[in-house]
Amino acid sequence: MKMISRRSVVLLLALAVVASLAATGAFASAGKKAASVQVCVLLPDTKSSVRWVQFDAPDFAKALKTAGVTYSINNALNDPQKQKAQAQACLAAGAKVVVETALDNGSAASIEKLFTSSGGKAIDYDRQVIGGSASVYVTFDGKKVGQAQANGIVAALKAKGIYTKKPVVAELWGGPTDQNAFWFKSGNDAVFNPLYKSGALTKGPQQFVPDWLATNAGPIFAQMLVKTNNKIDAVLAANDNIAGAVVADLKARHLSPIPLSGQDATAQGIQYILAGWQTGTVYKYVPLEANAAAAAAVALLNGKTPKSNTTRANGKKKEPTLTLPVEWITKANYKQLFTQHFLKKSEVCIGTYKQYCK
Numbered sequence: 001m002k003m004i005s006r007r008s009v010v011l012l013l014a015l016a017v018v019a020s021l022a023a024t025g026a027f028a029s030a031g032k033k034a035a036s037v038q039v040c041v042l043l044p045d046t047k048s049s050v051r052w053v054q055f056d057a058p059d060f061a062k063a064l065k066t067a068g069v070t071y072s073i074n075n076a077l078n079d080p081q082k083q084k085a086q087a088q089a090c091l092a093a094g095a096k097v098v099v100e101t102a103l104d105n106g107s108a109a110s111i112e113k114l115f116t117s118s119g120g121k122a123i124d125y126d127r128q129v130i131g132g133s134a135s136v137y138v139t140f141d142g143k144k145v146g147q148a149q150a151n152g153i154v155a156a157l158k159a160k161g162i163y164t165k166k167p168v169v170a171e172l173w174g175g176p177t178d179q180n181a182f183w184f185k186s187g188n189d190a191v192f193n194p195l196y197k198s199g200a201l202t203k204g205p206q207q208f209v210p211d212w213l214a215t216n217a218g219p220i221f222a223q224m225l226v227k228t229n230n231k232i233d234a235v236l237a238a239n240d241n242i243a244g245a246v247v248a249d250l251k252a253r254h255l256s257p258i259p260l261s262g263q264d265a266t267a268q269g270i271q272y273i274l275a276g277w278q279t280g281t282v283y284k285y286v287p288l289e290a291n292a293a294a295a296a297a298v299a300l301l302n303g304k305t306p307k308s309n310t311t312r313a314n315g316k317k318k319e320p321t322l323t324l325p326v327e328w329i330t331k332a333n334y335k336q337l338f339t340q341h342f343l344k345k346s347e348v349c350i351g352t353y354k355q356y357c358k
């Protein structure tokens with residue numbers, strides 16, 4: 001048997017440690033031999049939406065690299081403790097600014113405090129951290145997201161010719177630990193509540209979907225169908241992930257498509273829109289948000305005040321906030337996702353869905 005030298009063993013162990021650190025995002029992603037990390041980006045998971053992996057991570061990398069700062073981009077895989085460990089690794093590497101998409105308010109606030117108590121800065125990214133210590137909140141306009149979804153449902157009910165029959169609308173909101181879910185809901189409520197009150201619409205079952213997961217949304221919607229004896233005429237789904245679970249349940253019970261909202265403009269969401277299973281989706285051009293957050297991080301690194309255009313209540317204080325526009329996508333305007341390079345036609349117009357792409 002060939003013996004392995006002690007030097008080889010040490011080398012192998014060192015390589016294993018390096019690989020482990022790289023896997024957790026502990027090293028900077030920019031620069032050939034970056035000795036430290038200036039900006040730490042903490043993304044939440046890979047399952048609530050495809051955006052975190054497909055768009056946010058590469059968009060941040062491109063923006064921060066262009067700005068000439070070192071960075072670490074991490075995904076917590078829906079584990080708050082993992083996210084905190086990633087933040088601590090960033091601090092150990094010298095990070096001065098954290099850009100955080102919260103998993104839950106408590107852990108997110110503690111992460112921001114880790115940075116700000118040591119002279120660093122924090123940015124709330126896409127989700128607000130209530131009671132946190134961020135210098136700015138960079139996000140898409142949550143109320144407009146909810147309004148676009150609800151208005152899309154109302155328009156679809158009218159087009160279907162059942163608006164005058166007091167249709168039953170079920171609502172599947174996002175994860176209850178995400179402040180955005182409540183912001184989106186406020187937009188839903190602004191449109192639906194007056195219609196419920198007047199009797200134009202009938203309020204159906206309503207529930208938050210833990211962690212935004214389709215695996216949670218499916219059983220919840222299945223129970224809604226049982227409770228109403230399948231008498232649901234439309235569904236407000238908080239995002240495409242949840243909408244996909246609704247479509248799966250409808251298909252499993254051999255029910256017809258009904259007005260159904262979404263969010264994130266995912267490839268699957270667009271496929272369901274083209275096939276008639278989903279009414280529309282809220283398009284949030286992620287590069288716009290990532291670029292704005294990267295610019296805010298660079299401003300903070302240089303001792304400057306990041307851009308904002310409004311404020312949002314955060315406990316007893318008002319947090320400087322930069323809100324960004326959103327757009328409702330349907331069969332009529334989905335092609336702009338291709339021209340703006342948000343999605344590839346080859347991702348959407350494939351298999352059974354190819355026939356719907358004109």
